[in-house]
Amino acid sequence: MLQYDQITAQKMVKLRPELVLAPLLSERFDILDLAKRLEEFGFTGKLRAYSRPLPNISAIRQEVRAAHPQLDFDIFTLPVDEFRDN
Numbered sequence: 001m002l003q004y005d006q007i008t009a010q011k012m013v014k015l016r017p018e019l020v021l022a023p024l025l026s027e028r029f030d031i032l033d034l035a036k037r038l039e040e041f042g043f044t045g046k047l048r049a050y051s052r053p054l055p056n057i058s059a060i061r062q063e064v065r066a067a068h069p070q071l072d073f074d075i076f077t078l079p080v081d082e083f084r085d086n
Contacts, residue, residue: 004029004037012041024051024060024075031060031075035068046072053077 002011005028020038024031031049038047047068054060057075064073 004034007034007037007041009041012038012043017043017045019046019048021048021050024049024054031064032067035064035071035073039068039070044070046074049073049075050078051075052080 004022004026020034020043022031022034031047035047047064049064051057054077057077061073061075065071
């Protein structure tokens with residue numbers, strides 16, 4: 001498991017992940033930031049974001065897919081949990 005700041009071109013080449021799982025939004029980055037970073041390092045696999053239920057999830061999905069069409073992107077929702085902020 002890597003933190004956002006630990007994602008480098010070298011680690012992407014070494015690990016060659018097929019799937020990246022991340023929160024839709026965190027204090028340090030959002031999914032668009034992550035998608036851009038992954039794209040810069042040549043990642044073309046599956047990017048999955050998780051989030052609490054949102055009313056506009058399809059619009060977010062379309063925005064990320066339009067900005068990064070080479071990624072297989074989707075969002076799934078998790079039940080609301082008082083111990084998780086997103």
